[in-house]
Every structure is written in C-alpha cells, then in structure tokens.
Amino acid sequence: MGKTIHVAAALDEIPVFVKSGAIVPMGPDVNYADEKPLDPLTLDIYPKGTTTFTLYEDDGESRRYITEDAYSTTTFESVQEGKDISFKIHAREDHNPDVYTPDERSYNLKFNHIAEINGVTINGTPISAAESLEEYNAAEQAYWLDAENHIVYVRTPDTGDEINVVLDSNGIVEPALGDEDEGLPPPVITDGERFELEDAEMLPTAEGEVKPDNEWKGYTGSGFAKGFKKRETQFSLR
Structure with missing residues (x-):
C-alpha cells in the first residue's frame, strides 16, 4: 500500500528514503x-x-x-x-x-x-x-x-x-524512527484564505468535544466539524 510522508528539509537538501536491505x-x-x-x-x-x-x-x-x-x-x-x-x-x-x-x-x-x-x-x-x-x-x-x-x-x-x-x-544498529511531519512548520493561514475546519487540531473543552466527521445523511463533502454546543463559538489560531 502506498504512503505519503512529509519531512522537513533545508533548501540545499533532498530527502532520500532507502528500504532496509537495499x-x-x-x-x-x-x-x-x-x-x-x-x-x-x-x-x-x-x-x-x-x-x-x-x-x-x-x-x-x-x-x-x-x-x-x-x-x-x-x-x-x-x-x-x-x-x-x-x-x-x-x-x-x-x-x-x-x-x-x-x-x-x-x-x-x-x-x-x-x-x-x-x-x-x-x-x-x-x-x-x-x-x-x-x-x-x-x-x-x-x-x-x-x-x-x-x-x-x-x-x-x-x-x-x-x-x-x-x-x-555486533550486528546492525537499527536507526531511530522519527515522527512523521517532524520539524515541519505549522500551516500558515493568510488573510482571506479558505481553511477547512475538519483539518484543524480539535481540543476537548469543558463543554464537550468537537471532532471532525464525514458521515451524515445526504452529506457529500470532504468532511465537517461537529460537537458545537453553543450558538456562539470562539476559534483560536496559534
């Protein structure tokens, strides 16, 4: 099965992935x-x-x-x-x-x-x-x-x-596995740019939990956020 991996690299570096046994x-x-x-x-x-x-x-x-x-x-x-x-x-x-x-x-x-x-x-x-x-x-x-x-x-x-x-x-020393997306800067949202809420990190609050979902009768989009309990909601960007 294919997989996409995001890594951080300097401008003068090209990440290379090598399969074990290569x-x-x-x-x-x-x-x-x-x-x-x-x-x-x-x-x-x-x-x-x-x-x-x-x-x-x-x-x-x-x-x-x-x-x-x-x-x-x-x-x-x-x-x-x-x-x-x-x-x-x-x-x-x-x-x-x-x-x-x-x-x-x-x-x-x-x-x-x-x-x-x-x-x-x-x-x-x-x-x-x-x-x-x-x-x-x-x-x-x-x-x-x-x-x-x-x-x-x-x-x-x-x-x-x-x-x-x-x-x-004494045999091989297995290399440490790094975290995926390690070192990547957080995404930047510019003024007027559209941001899909389901792509955000959802943090639980005292009032409940907001989480992404994509299953709803008649819904055909890529996803949505559910769990809001109030008419007024505050969003924090960091």
Missing part, C-alpha cells in the same frame, strides 16, 4: 555518463535479511549490447542473520568479453548501521583495518569504521571473480 550502486560525481571511469564502484548497503541486486553494464554509447551481446552483469547478495553479516559479489558474467568488459576498478562497500567491528575477511582471509579515512582511500584492500555515523567501509579490487566478504561485528 543495495544501491553509486559512482563518482559526473556531469554526464562517461565523463569518468566507474572507479571506485561504491555499493551503499543497508543489511537486513537476505537481498540481491544485479548490476547491468555496457559501453553506454553504441547498440552493440543488442547486436553483439556486448554487456556485463554482476549479482550482489547481502545476508544479515542476527549478528552475522556477509556480502557476496558473484562472478561477473561478461556476455561478449572480446567486445566489452568493464574497466579495471575497485569496490567500495559501504555497510550502514554498524557501530562496532572486530574484523573483516575476504574469501576467508583477514584484511587490515585502516586508522583513518585517508589511509583507507590510499589502500588497495582494507576496511575502516566510521564510528560517528555507524558505517563500515570495505575496499577491495574488482577481480571479476566471486568475492565473499564477512563482517565480524
């Missing part, structure tokens, strides 16, 4: 598709249960992906069971490697909602922990914990072969 491929900032090589290929991972994503790639210019099957696909699989978190990069399928294969690159795996990490193995072999983001970015293969934002980064070369990454951690 695997989101990201690349360098570019102005057009082939401005820079896709290196590193960042996978923004939100571990939850078992999820998969298949990345499709071609040269981005010609129709050879149709005429010569010149494209590649790679399937990623994220598994979270309690405190156990693993990530598998399946062997890349190059459908016509004589015509097209992706450029040489590294993977930058970004595991969200992890506050503590004891170690990381790749294909069963432990890898080194970086002491800083600068050291991590300079390494060919390493991991780094961004403790402030609860993110574990793992860097490793893209060999085209299967890669199994296992995190030794």
Whole structure:
C-alpha cells in the first residue's frame, strides 16, 4: 500500500528514503555518463535479511549490447542473520568479453548501521583495518569504521571473480524512527484564505468535544466539524 510522508528539509537538501536491505550502486560525481571511469564502484548497503541486486553494464554509447551481446552483469547478495553479516559479489558474467568488459576498478562497500567491528575477511582471509579515512582511500584492500555515523567501509579490487566478504561485528544498529511531519512548520493561514475546519487540531473543552466527521445523511463533502454546543463559538489560531 502506498504512503505519503512529509519531512522537513533545508533548501540545499533532498530527502532520500532507502528500504532496509537495499543495495544501491553509486559512482563518482559526473556531469554526464562517461565523463569518468566507474572507479571506485561504491555499493551503499543497508543489511537486513537476505537481498540481491544485479548490476547491468555496457559501453553506454553504441547498440552493440543488442547486436553483439556486448554487456556485463554482476549479482550482489547481502545476508544479515542476527549478528552475522556477509556480502557476496558473484562472478561477473561478461556476455561478449572480446567486445566489452568493464574497466579495471575497485569496490567500495559501504555497510550502514554498524557501530562496532572486530574484523573483516575476504574469501576467508583477514584484511587490515585502516586508522583513518585517508589511509583507507590510499589502500588497495582494507576496511575502516566510521564510528560517528555507524558505517563500515570495505575496499577491495574488482577481480571479476566471486568475492565473499564477512563482517565480524555486533550486528546492525537499527536507526531511530522519527515522527512523521517532524520539524515541519505549522500551516500558515493568510488573510482571506479558505481553511477547512475538519483539518484543524480539535481540543476537548469543558463543554464537550468537537471532532471532525464525514458521515451524515445526504452529506457529500470532504468532511465537517461537529460537537458545537453553543450558538456562539470562539476559534483560536496559534
């Protein structure tokens, strides 16, 4: 079922909602598709249960992906069971490697909602922990914990072969759920503007309770307020 969520955001921010378990491929900032090589290929991972994503790639210019099957696909699989978190990069399928294969690159795996990490193995072999983001970015293969934002980064070369990454951690830290409409300013009613009373917040009074309703014999509108006990009623705007 669809749902509308209202959030407050600064003018220079764009709210983004990510489903738990998502695997989101990201690349360098570019102005057009082939401005820079896709290196590193960042996978923004939100571990939850078992999820998969298949990345499709071609040269981005010609129709050879149709005429010569010149494209590649790679399937990623994220598994979270309690405190156990693993990530598998399946062997890349190059459908016509004589015509097209992706450029040489590294993977930058970004595991969200992890506050503590004891170690990381790749294909069963432990890898080194970086002491800083600068050291991590300079390494060919390493991991780094961004403790402030609860993110574990793992860097490793893209060999085209299967890669199994296992995190030794205390599991994911579920993010706090914010209140809907949190931070939104109250609606402003300008002079002469029409306001539907049923959209207002109704506060109980000593004389009874006023509340919105939309059920009345013969009524066909969007709603009304009922419960008034006096001919004269005072409305307060705040």
